[in-house]
Amino acid sequence: MIPQAAPPLRIARFRGEIDASIARVLSGPSYILGEAVAAFEAAFAVTAGVKHCVGVASGTDALALALRALGVGLGDEVLLPSLTFAGTAQAILHCGAVPVFVEVDAATRCIDPVAAEQVIGPRTAALVPVHLFGHPANMHALMALADKHRLAVVEDCAQSHGGTLDGRELGSFGHAAAYSFYPTKNLGGVGDGGAVVTADSDLADRLRRLRYYGFAAGGRVSGGIGFNSRLDEIQAAILLALLPHLAEANAERRASAARYRALLAGMGIGMPPEQAGSVYHQFAVTVPDRDRLKRRLDAAGIGTAVHYAPGLHRHPAFVDGARTPLPITDALADSLLSMPIQPEVASNHEERVALAIRGLLHCAE
Numbered sequence: 001m002i003p004q005a006a007p008p009l010r011i012a013r014f015r016g017e018i019d020a021s022i023a024r025v026l027s028g029p030s031y032i033l034g035e036a037v038a039a040f041e042a043a044f045a046v047t048a049g050v051k052h053c054v055g056v057a058s059g060t061d062a063l064a065l066a067l068r069a070l071g072v073g074l075g076d077e078v079l080l081p082s083l084t085f086a087g088t089a090q091a092i093l094h095c096g097a098v099p100v101f102v103e104v105d106a107a108t109r110c111i112d113p114v115a116a117e118q119v120i121g122p123r124t125a126a127l128v129p130v131h132l133f134g135h136p137a138n139m140h141a142l143m144a145l146a147d148k149h150r151l152a153v154v155e156d157c158a159q160s161h162g163g164t165l166d167g168r169e170l171g172s173f174g175h176a177a178a179y180s181f182y183p184t185k186n187l188g189g190v191g192d193g194g195a196v197v198t199a200d201s202d203l204a205d206r207l208r209r210l211r212y213y214g215f216a217a218g219g220r221v222s223g224g225i226g227f228n229s230r231l232d233e234i235q236a237a238i239l240l241a242l243l244p245h246l247a248e249a250n251a252e253r254r255a256s257a258a259r260y261r262a263l264l265a266g267m268g269i270g271m272p273p274e275q276a277g278s279v280y281h282q283f284a285v286t287v288p289d290r291d292r293l294k295r296r297l298d299a300a301g302i303g304t305a306v307h308y309a310p311g312l313h314r315h316p317a318f319v320d321g322a323r324t325p326l327p328i329t330d331a332l333a334d335s336l337l338s339m340p341i342q343p344e345v346a347s348n349h350e351e352r353v354a355l356a357i358r359g360l361l362h363c364a365e
């Protein structure tokens with residue numbers, strides 16, 4: 001069986017370094033907001049190309065706290081793509097704000113700046129671009145749009161650790177960026193965890209208060225609303241051990257993606273965007289009769305996954321968020337299928353996957 005993803009294989013690959021990092025925490029003086037969190041925040045800020053990193057409990061918390069710190073609140077509208085994980089929209093609800101879904105670009109599968117401008121209204125306060133599957137959204141156009149309409153921008157980088165656009169780090173374009181360290185991510189721990197990165201020192205201070213009961217630095221008096229949303233020391237230790245290997249792992253993902261492209265060429269399969277700064281959190285292709293192919297690949301011992309169906313505008317929690325039809329989103333949600341791409345899973349198995357797809361598609365004709 002080739003699984004679609006297998007985080008334990010990555011942990012096993014770097015187990016020695018991980019164990020040593022965890023041991024330092026267990027032997028240290030603090031298990032909450034201690035040396036490992038501080039060290040990881042400093043190192044990850046460099047990776048993201050910004051000054052500050054604030055570790056929090058999850059990627060959803062990272063988005064919600066970033067929006068709150070930027071002043072997004074009750075009744076505000078926040079633009080985002082519908083083709084993403086539910087946590088992106090849930091974070092907006094956590095602020096008392098309203099998710100408003102925007103059509104995606106058919107090529108990049110990320111939010112379409114032209115479509116975004118068409119749904120901006122008097123209550124629009126913020127924009128959350130998602131770098132879906134590790135592919136960069138058009139941040140140049142989106143930041144110009146945000147500047148024009150005075151919108152806060154929080155990049156959803158949950159799938160784009162180490163990604164770039166025109167040589168600049170994803171996460172460094174917006175006013176803030178939110179990351180998830182869920183185990184399947186390009187940089188993932190062994191549980192939940194997240195971070196907000198920003199170049200704004202005042203915003204970073206607000207985020208640190210929000211994650212820790214509203215306490216000011218060094219104090220124990222709540223100065224305003226706050227939460228218990230802290231990246232714990234053990235997860236930080238694991239991430240600190242894995243972070244030096246992120247660039248190598250992303251290069252391995254790009255190499256697997258290139259092999260998939262060559263092997264799947266001529267099969268009538270829609271390929272993911274080919275961008276230099278992509279980090280291929282997923283290698284998601286579009287195929288007709290996606291669900292049938294998925295079932296047959298599963299039966300052949302090849303794991304695949306569906307991300308994301310249906311689009312969020314069709315979830316009961318967000319049904320009021322679509323102001324316009326989203327035909328591209330609907331079409332992609334019905335046809336996207338994610339191949340194995342994690343290096344510890346996909347490396348040297350791309351040909352087997354491609355041959356299985358070729359055989360199954362040929363049988364279906």
